[in-house]
Amino acid sequence: MVPVALATMLAALLLPVVDILDRRGAPRGAAVASVLLGGIAVVGGILTFVVSQFIEGAPALVQQVSTSIKGVGDWLTNGPLHLDQAQIEQFRKSAVEAGRSIRRAMATPARAGSGSRVVSIRANTPSRANT
Numbered sequence: 001m002v003p004v005a006l007a008t009m010l011a012a013l014l015l016p017v018v019d020i021l022d023r024r025g026a027p028r029g030a031a032v033a034s035v036l037l038g039g040i041a042v043v044g045g046i047l048t049f050v051v052s053q054f055i056e057g058a059p060a061l062v063q064q065v066s067t068s069i070k071g072v073g074d075w076l077t078n079g080p081l082h083l084d085q086a087q088i089e090q091f092r093k094s095a096v097e098a099g100r101s102i103r104r105a106m107a108t109p110a111r112a113g114s115g116s117r118v119v120s121i122r123a124n125t126p127s128r129a130n131t
Contacts, residue, residue, distance in 0.1 A: 014039060 014035050021031035076083045079111075 099102075 018028070018031045021034065022028050026034070070088050073088050076088055077085060
């Protein structure tokens with residue numbers, strides 16, 4: 001539903017540009033193609049800019065996160081909770097391991113047998129023709 005709504009809004013936004021090119025004598029197909037290619041070029045340029053800015057700022061972001069984590073550790077040790085360093089280190093290790101397991105789960109492909117279970121469930125379901 002959302003992709004259809006986005007496509008409709010995009011078509012409505014680009015239609016006036018196509019109409020202007022059409023009125024100036026460009027064939028309608030060429031006008032549509034040029035507006036489409038121009039839109040792709042603009043989106044590609046924006047994405048290139050965003051990605052390059054992210055890559056440029058990544059080291060500073062890592063430094064800020066490291067500083068923030070150290071600050072949270074200091075607050076947990078010296079703040080109202082008065083946790084000891086061993087508890088904080090245990091939490092840190094479990095958080096890192098949880099992140100790694102999530103990354104492994106996302107990186108591993110789906111099991112080959114999962115599709116066969118779906119097929120067997122559908123095969124045991126009575127069809128409408130039999131009811």
